[in-house]
Amino acid sequence: MDLADDKDNKESIWPGRQSTNNTVGGAIEATEKVQEQLDETLGDYVDIVYIFLGMVPNASRRIITEINGQSDQEHCAVLHASRVFSTGLSAFILLRKGLIIDAITLVRSVLEGVTQSILFLRDPQAASAWLAGKRYSPSDVRKKLTDIPIKKLYDALTTIAHHNQQAIALHSIQVEEGYAISYSGSYRPKGAAKLIAVLIDIILIYLHQFYIHYRGRLSVDAWPLMIDLGTKMNQRLRDWTDTLPEDQDTLAPYAATWKTPPMPPSVIDADTLKKVLEVISKDGDLKP
Numbered sequence: 663m664d665l666a667d668d669k670d671n672k673e674s675i676w677p678g679r680q681s682t683n684n685t686v687g688g689a690i691e692a693t694e695k696v697q698e699q700l701d702e703t704l705g706d707y708v709d710i711v712y713i714f715l716g717m718v719p720n721a722s723r724r725i726i727t728e729i730n731g732q733s734d735q736e737h738c739a740v741l742h743a744s745r746v747f748s749t750g751l752s753a754f755i756l757l758r759k760g761l762i763i764d765a766i767t768l769v770r771s772v773l774e775g776v777t778q779s780i781l782f783l784r785d786p787q788a789a790s791a792w793l794a795g796k797r798y799s800p801s802d803v804r805k806k807l808t809d810i811p812i813k814k815l816y817d818a819l820t821t822i823a824h825h826n827q828q829a830i831a832l833h834s835i836q837v838e839e840g841y842a843i844s845y846s847g848s849y850r851p852k853g854a855a856k857l858i859a860v861l862i863d864i865i866l867i868y869l870h871q872f873y874i875h876y877r878g879r880l881s882v883d884a885w886p887l888m889i890d891l892g893t894k895m896n897q898r899l900r901d902w903t904d905t906l907p908e909d910q911d912t913l914a915p916y917a918a919t920w921k922t923p924p925m926p927p928s929v930i931d932a933d934t935l936k937k938v939l940e941v942i943s944k945d946g947d948l949k950p
Contacts (some may be wrong), residue, residue, distance in 0.1 A: 685845065686763060693847035696760040703851045704758075704858075707902060714865050717888070718747040721872050724880045726892050735782060738789040739872070742779035746772055746868060753861060762845030763822060763852075764831045769861050770819035776868040777803045777812060783875040810867065815860070835910060842917040850909040852922040855899060862896045899904045922943045 663870050701708075722743035753768035755804050764825045782789035794797065804813055822829045832853065866889055873885040930938075 688848035697855040734790040738782040767823040855903040
């Protein structure tokens with residue numbers, strides 16, 4: 663039985679998202695407003711994501727349409743391109759909403775996907791073993807790619823992705839009384855721009871290694887020029903990012919005006935809870 667299903671009264675006994683005091687609804691609304699502000703600030707600097715992340719599915723499409731009799735390496739390349747793209751897209755969506763820590767977690771996952779993809783481009787036996795079910799840990803993959811400088815980047819992303827003290831500044835703001843904490847996306851254009859640059863660094867590494875492996879077999883002759891353009895565009899982004907004030911400095915004056923009001927009365931009183939328990943006891947199924 664659905665808790666909103668009352669034969670005599672169609673008004674839900676479970677307020678959920680209809681409640682005016684719902685914290686989740688408020689956080690979503692605030693996050694959408696942050697995205698509007700960040701989109702305005704970042705402007706055309708985000709074009710770099712559309713161009714170079716957009717090249718990843720083009721890479722797999724070339725394999726599918728230009729190589730007959732695909733090997734395990736080709737299958738691995740296509741499958742990894744899908745994950746690299748979708749995870750990179752997810753990271754981009756989150757950082758545009760000011761959910762920087764969550765975006766960092768996904769950027770680290772992009773890096774893991776890229777490095778494993780590169781390993782399989784270089785090692786056909788490893789590709790076949792992976793398709794057969796063998797697992798490769800990120801650390802094992804990095805050890806096999808000593809010519810690609812990714813360890814420091816991976817360690818930096820991991821420090822934030824895990825629940826470490828170093829991440830506090832990305833979800834709280836120092837104020838005179840102590841700190842204000844965020845339960846939604848927050849306006850952090852410098853942090854977002856820095857993370858876009860890191861994401862593009864990773865994607866350009868992927869595109870370069872893909873080109874090295876498939877040049878002469880796929881129509882990727884223009885890729886070195888595109889990768890060089892991406893490097894220059896990314897440096898332009900970094901130069902602009904350096905001109906931005908620190909996010910903490912931008913947010914602190916606003917955070918200092920915030921006050922935490924007492925919790926309002928519960929939207930679910932004792933009688934409602936009793937009715938909910940009766941429904942669960944009767945039907946054994948809770949459907950909010």
